[in-house]
Amino acid sequence: MRWMEELKNKLRHVRGRDGFDVELEEEMRTHVEMRADELEAEGLAREAAVRRARSEFGSVARLQEETRDAWRVRWVEDLVSDLRYAGRAMAKSPGYALAAVFSLALGTGANTAMFSLTSEFLFSEPSVEDARSLAVLRVGGASHSPQREYRFLKDAKLYEDLAGMREEGGVNWRQGDETFRLNGFRVTGNFFAVTGTPVWLGRGIAAGEKDTVVLHYSFWRTRLGGREDIVGRTLVLDGRPFRVAGVLPEGHRTLVGFGFTPDLYLPVTDEREVVKMIARLPAGMNRGQALERLQAAGAELDRVFPPAGGVPRKSGMSVEGVRSTDRVSSRKLLPVAMFFGMLMVVSALVLLVACVNAASLSLARAESRRQELSIRIAMGASRSRVVRQMLAESMALAAVGTACGLALNTALARWASGLALPLPVPVRLDIHPDWRLFGYAALVAAGSALVSGWIPALAATRGDVQPGLKQGERNVGSGRRRTRSVLVAAQLAATTVLLSAALLFLRNLGQASSTDPGFDVAQTTWATMRLVPERYDSTEQRVAAAGQALERVRGIPGVESAALAGVVPLNDSTTIATGMKTDLNPQEKQVRSQINRVSPDYFRTMGIPLLAGRDFTAADREGATEVVIVNENLAARLFGRQSPVGHTFGWEFAGGKTVLQVVGVAKNSKYFTLGEENTAAFYTPWLQSRERGTMLHVLVRSGRPAEGLGRDIRGALLGLDGSAAVEVRPMRTALALAFLPSRAGAWLLGSMGALGLLLAALGLYGVLAYAVSRRVREIGVRMAMGAGPWRVARLVFGQSFALVAAGTGAGMAVALLATQPLAMLLVPGVRPGDPVTYLAVGVLLALVAAAATAGPVWRALRVDPASALRQD
Amino acid sequence: MGKPEPITGEFLPGTLALLILKALERGPLHGYGIAKKVKDASGEALAIEEGSLYPALNRLLVKGWVRAEWGISDNNRRARFYELTKEGRRRLAEESREFERLVTAIRLVLRTV
Numbered sequence: 001m002r003w004m005e006e007l008k009n010k011l012r013h014v015r016g017r018d019g020f021d022v023e024l025e026e027e028m029r030t031h032v033e034m035r036a037d038e039l040e041a042e043g044l045a046r047e048a049a050v051r052r053a054r055s056e057f058g059s060v061a062r063l064q065e066e067t068r069d070a071w072r073v074r075w076v077e078d079l080v081s082d083l084r085y086a087g088r089a090m091a092k093s094p095g096y097a098l099a100a101v102f103s104l105a106l107g108t109g110a111n112t113a114m115f116s117l118t119s120e121f122l123f124s125e126p127s128v129e130d131a132r133s134l135a136v137l138r139v140g141g142a143s144h145s146p147q148r149e150y151r152f153l154k155d156a157k158l159y160e161d162l163a164g165m166r167e168e169g170g171v172n173w174r175q176g177d178e179t180f181r182l183n184g185f186r187v188t189g190n191f192f193a194v195t196g197t198p199v200w201l202g203r204g205i206a207a208g209e210k211d212t213v214v215l216h217y218s219f220w221r222t223r224l225g226g227r228e229d230i231v232g233r234t235l236v237l238d239g240r241p242f243r244v245a246g247v248l249p250e251g252h253r254t255l256v257g258f259g260f261t262p263d264l265y266l267p268v269t270d271e272r273e274v275v276k277m278i279a280r281l282p283a284g285m286n287r288g289q290a291l292e293r294l295q296a297a298g299a300e301l302d303r304v305f306p307p308a309g310g311v312p313r314k315s316g317m318s319v320e321g322v323r324s325t326d327r328v329s330s331r332k333l334l335p336v337a338m339f340f341g342m343l344m345v346v347s348a349l350v351l352l353v354a355c356v357n358a359a360s361l362s363l364a365r366a367e368s369r370r371q372e373l374s375i376r377i378a379m380g381a382s383r384s385r386v387v388r389q390m391l392a393e394s395m396a397l398a399a400v401g402t403a404c405g406l407a408l409n410t411a412l413a414r415w416a417s418g419l420a421l422p423l424p425v426p427v428r429l430d431i432h433p434d435w436r437l438f439g440y441a442a443l444v445a446a447g448s449a450l451v452s453g454w455i456p457a458l459a460a461t462r463g464d465v466q467p468g469l470k471q472g473e474r475n476v477g478s479g480r481r482r483t484r485s486v487l488v489a490a491q492l493a494a495t496t497v498l499l500s501a502a503l504l505f506l507r508n509l510g511q512a513s514s515t516d517p518g519f520d521v522a523q524t525t526w527a528t529m530r531l532v533p534e535r536y537d538s539t540e541q542r543v544a545a546a547g548q549a550l551e552r553v554r555g556i557p558g559v560e561s562a563a564l565a566g567v568v569p570l571n572d573s574t575t576i577a578t579g580m581k582t583d584l585n586p587q588e589k590q591v592r593s594q595i596n597r598v599s600p601d602y603f604r605t606m607g608i609p610l611l612a613g614r615d616f617t618a619a620d621r622e623g624a625t626e627v628v629i630v631n632e633n634l635a636a637r638l639f640g641r642q643s644p645v646g647h648t649f650g651w652e653f654a655g656g657k658t659v660l661q662v663v664g665v666a667k668n669s670k671y672f673t674l675g676e677e678n679t680a681a682f683y684t685p686w687l688q689s690r691e692r693g694t695m696l697h698v699l700v701r702s703g704r705p706a707e708g709l710g711r712d713i714r715g716a717l718l719g720l721d722g723s724a725a726v727e728v729r730p731m732r733t734a735l736a737l738a739f740l741p742s743r744a745g746a747w748l749l750g751s752m753g754a755l756g757l758l759l760a761a762l763g764l765y766g767v768l769a770y771a772v773s774r775r776v777r778e779i780g781v782r783m784a785m786g787a788g789p790w791r792v793a794r795l796v797f798g799q800s801f802a803l804v805a806a807g808t809g810a811g812m813a814v815a816l817l818a819t820q821p822l823a824m825l826l827v828p829g830v831r832p833g834d835p836v837t838y839l840a841v842g843v844l845l846a847l848v849a850a851a852a853t854a855g856p857v858w859r860a861l862r863v864d865p866a867s868a869l870r871q872d
Numbered sequence: 873m874g875k876p877e878p879i880t881g882e883f884l885p886g887t888l889a890l891l892i893l894k895a896l897e898r899g900p901l902h903g904y905g906i907a908k909k910v911k912d913a914s915g916e917a918l919a920i921e922e923g924s925l926y927p928a929l930n931r932l933l934v935k936g937w938v939r940a941e942w943g944i945s946d947n948n949r950r951a952r953f954y955e956l957t958k959e960g961r962r963r964l965a966e967e968s969r970e971f972e973r974l975v976t977a978i979r980l981v982l983r984t985v
Contacts, residue, residue, distance in 0.1 A: 009934050027903060027952050028926065034904040034949065035922070058923035066927035070934055 010071055020071070024064055032057050082392035089369075089393060096365050097397065099766065100358040103759055104401025104452070107354025108444050109408030110755055114347035114748075115440050116413055116433075118340045123324040126255045127248075129196025134255075134322045135287055137162075137277040137294060139301070140313035144274035150188070152301055153277065158293045160282045163187065163194035164275030166268060167256050170530045170695065172725040174236040179718075181530050181725035182219075182263040184237075185254065186275075189267060194280050195255070202231035202246030210267050212245040213237065219263040220247045238532045239723050242266060251432070257327050270533060278322070291319040345818070346501055346752045349494045351448065353756050356491040357763040358401075358452035362394060363483065364766065366456050373461065387457040394453025395446075402445035406433070459483045485803060488764060492807025492845060493814065495760035499841045500815035502746075502753025507837065508830045509746035517570060517735070518669020520607030524701055524731040525709060526568055527553070529717050529724050531694040543687070545720065546696055550599065552716040558704040563602040564686050565697045566595075570735055573672040582638050582649040593634055594671040594681035597689040603629075603666060605701040613645040613664030620663075620685040627685060628660035632668045634680035660684070706730045757848065764800070765852035779860050789861045796860060800853040801846070808845050812838050888928045890971060893956065893964040896938060902951035903929065929954060937963050 032053045039049035057063075090097040125131055137153070139145050144166065154162040164187065171184040191197070192204025192214070205212050213235060220226060234241045254260050255278065268275060281290050298314035307313050320326060366373070376386055410433055529549060536542045546564055553562040567574055574595045579588040600616045603609070611632065620627050628649075635644045643665075650659035660682075671679050698717070702709055710728040717726045779792055819832040895901060895909040906929075907922045932938045937960035945951040956964065 005936055006934050009936055023952070024926070026950070028923065030902075030945075030949055030951050031904045031907075031922065034945070034947075034951075037947070056922050058921045060923065063923040063926055066924075067930045070927055070930040 021064070021068075024067055025060075028057070028060055028063070078388070079392060082389050083396055085389060086393040086396045090396070093365065096361055099762070100361050100397045100452075101401045101404060103354045103357040103361075103762065104398055104448055105404035105408060106755055106759060107351040107357075108402045108405030108441065108448065109412070110405075110752060111347040111351040111444055112402075112405060112409045112437060112441050113412045114343050114752075116409060116437055118344060119436055121259060122327075122337065122340055124253045124257060124259075125324055126257065126322055127197055127252045128255065128322070129198075131321075131323045133160075133281045133283070133285075134195060135279050135281055135290055136255075136320045136322060137279055138316065138318040138320070139277070139294070139298075140307060140316045142274075142316070144276050146274055146305075147268070147271060149301065149305060150275050150277055152304060153294075153297060156297050156300070158297055159279040159285070159290065161190065161194045161280045163191040163278045163280075164268065165191060165255065165278060166273050166275050167254070167260070167262070169273075170725065171237050171264070171266065172239070172530060172532055172723060174239070174723065179723060179725045181528075181727060182237075184213075185262045185265045186268040186273060187265055188275065191265075191278075195278065197252075198249060199246040200249035201228075202244070205245055205265060205267055209245070210269055211240065211242050212267065213242045214246045214248060214265040215244060216248050216261060216263055216265075217250045217252060218261070223263075237266065239534060255322050257324060279319070287319045287321060291317060294319060342501070343748060343752075346498060346749060349498050350752050350756050350759070351444065352451070353491050353494045353498070353759045353763070354401075355448045355451040356487050356494070357759050357766075358394070358397060358448070359455055360487045360491070360763055361766060362390070362397075362452065363456040363459060363487065366390070366459070377461065383461050386461050390457035390461075391449065391453045394457075395449040398445045398449035398452065401448070402441055405444075406437075406441055409433075409437075455483065455487065488803055489807035489810065491760050491763050492804060493811035495756045496808045496811025496841055496845065497815040497818060498756035499753045499844065500812070500837055501819055502749040502756075503837045503840055504819060504830065504832060504834075505746040505749045507834075511830050515670070515674045517674065518608065518667065519569065520701075521731040521735060523703055524606060524699060525706065525713065525728060526731055526734050527698040527700065527713050527717060527726065527728045529696040529698065529726050531696070531721065531724050533694045535721075535723065536694060542694065546686075548720055549696060549698060549717055552720055553698055553700055553713055556700075556702075556709075556712045556716055558702050558709065560701045560703070561601045561605045562698060562700045563605040564599040565602055565699055566597040566686070566689065568697050568699070568734065569596075569606075569669065569671050570674070576651075578651045578653075580638060580649050580651045582644075583647050584639065584642065589638065591634070591637060591680060594679055595684065596671075596681070597684045597686050599686040602683070602699065605699045607701070608669055609667045611665045611667055612643060613662070615664065616683075616685040618687075621687040624688070626658070626660050626688055627663045629664040629666050629683045630662055631666050631679075631681040633678055634682055635662075635665050637680055757844070760845075761848045761852060764803075764849055765855070780864075792860055793857050796857045797850075797853055800849045804845055804849040808842055812841070815841075887971070888924065889932060890964075890967050892925070892928060892932065892954075893937065893960060893967065896954055896956045896960070897964060900941075900943075900953040900955040902943075902945055902953050904951075906954065932960070936960075 032050070035053035035056065036046070036049040039052055040046055044052065126134075128134060139149060139153075147164065150162070150164045166186040169184050169186050171182045173180045173182045187205065189205060189207035189209055192199070193207070197204060199214060200217065202214075204214055215224070215230070220230060224230060230244050231246060233244050235244065236242075248265075254262065279290065281287075294317050295314050298312065298317060302312055302314075373386060376389075377383065413432070531542070531545060536545055550562055550564060553559060575592060576595055577590070577592040580591045581588050598616070600618060600620075603615055610629070613629070616627065616629070630638070630644060638644065638649050639647060644662040645664065646662065648659050648661045650657055652658075666681075666683065668679075669681075670676060671681055698713075700709070700713060710730075713728050714726050717724065782792060783789075815838070816833060891910050892906055895906045895913075901909065903925055904922075907925055929938065929940075933940060937957055938954045939957055940952050940954050942950060943953045
């Protein structure tokens, strides 16, 4: 880079500039003297020699100036003087500067906030050493493998090392007399060493340790008071003491990403736990080669541990990266990536509106500064110099605006980081300003300076300087007026797109809230009870505990009914997709269905009507005929119009088959999302299920107010086992997850839309008010000539509405196309192309325009024709 | 003596820099020494305005093609001595070639009828 080299030389020079002038003078003097000496030696008299030498040398003053020029860092010095000038100009019209800074601050604040959110949610890197050489292994299509398979592959030494992690796990923490359910990552002893996860206080979990934990910074900070002497102390988890080995640093990010934040890491102790395998690849090995090695080991693995269903594991093997880009490129994340893409587009639109705002402000100001600019050009400033000057002004504005925006962003981020999201998984977004944000903000500032400064600067310096020089010349710049109208129309178009998207999500929220989930949420309460696994080792103990829990809850006064369920709808789901046969039709049918295992009284408790047959009873237990209740959709798919009650259906699996007898048909409801349609589902009796977890979901139906009822349920369950972690929530609160996508969307886009509307309203108001103020004289003439106030009002209103119509028309055309991909984020009743949305947007903008025009019109009408005519 | 009329003013842009580089090829010189060398070598046909040497020298300093240091001249005066840097030497060769090419091209144009 030659110019860098030169700049370095120049900067070195700038430091000693005073000395330089003295030296240059001395050097030139010596030169002249040397020449004079020589001429003297040739025979000239000293005086004549000196005179001749001087004339040969040329003008010392001019040459010194030229020499200094060689060293000047020209553009920097120009910029400094431009900025100084800009500062003075702005101090002269603080209203304009304030309005522009305010616009830009809101625009950049919103924009950089969305950038922080997106980059943290999607692109935060896991806190590990060299994420590039870490990979997640999948064997037999499963994300998690039994520990014996993990040990087998680890001992096979396929890679540098292999660690295991189970990232969804509850842990009961006993503190004083209370038990809390925490979220813990269970990891193999070598996890910290293999991944190189940095620990802030103390150390990580070491190989072979079974009773140490590593705490997350925010857990340590908020739940343990952030005490420094925590290392070596003991926490009682799942009824056993664990020693705190260390605390993670504040900015710890898990391998899972997406802000997933556990309270602590603890060792895997239960042999039944499955783990996700994380491999450290040797230097130089890529993921393709890693997969080949894994597949080569597949046959041996199948021989030692025959696979379920006889399907060789090799068919379902994969090796995936752990970096953010690997996560985001996964196809499952398409809707999420789309949503964030939309957010970025929307916030870019907000910024654009803000820039256009600043641009039209500075255009209006350029017009009133026309005389000043004309004088500068007449005095010999080149057009490019004046344009640069005006760009320096918008740069200064953009810099101040962006700085304010960043302050706004930081405040927003702090607020958002403290926000607890209503999710069953612990998600916390740790948003801190970092170099990415500052780099992005600098780009935003430069971009907005260009966008908001370029057009006004070119427009203001266009054309002849003559008319501008004449004081009071009024009929200049119909072209500039056009430029400004185009700007406002563009701004309106951007706002229209914004508002369309925002309204779409607001309607989505409304629609989602009014969607009937198919079960009652008003009088149901959901209690979870997590039992410590070690205390309930056998299936019998677990079944007994569940039965007792149900009995105790049913005994609470005011409880109409209570039931157990495997999963609670709209929060979690279990699905099966397989070929099913019925006793009426030997033809196999591919069916995807939701499954839930429920106790008797589930349907009564949830308020789901049984349309035919009966509910489960206590007799539907292990050993009795396996029975099932299907929903209408599944009944129709398997049995057509026939009543399924009394018939059977079933499917085959590796090493056996399941046949279930239908005893009832339940009304359709929503199972996993509010947006789903025509979902098939069936229920099996809780007592006939093979699965016996230690997490109990107890559903309660009662007309009692939530607070007292919750306390009673909690007391009843803790009375059964004080070491269990119990949480009780009204069903309405628990449904928050189902509303989260539409709620977050409505919130974010709604606020962006409101911001865009506010900015566009400001811009519209400013431009119209300015246009009217420039036409005071014209209005005066019209009124003097006999035009009534109505005609004047019609004139001004007509102009605003023409602008609004052009702007919104163009915006709607863009919005119609741009919002199409949003369909996948919306509930069925709301479609992107819905005319209602556009009608609402049009009406809204027209109202804003009317409000923005009313003020100027009011002022225009009060103009006294005589004084208007006298105005310069 | 029938001396030819000296060439003054702007001849070809960049030539002054080339002449300075050439003058410094054999070792460091002070400003006056450079001016003298250029004049002598050209048989006084190139009478540059002596002072214009300094802006040109300083531009070369900025580019890093020459460096300067204070020293004592033959007749015991304090003077700034200029010296080619490695980069300057490389540029001299390069610029000379460029100049040759240009002159050849001009000559070709002039000869064309």
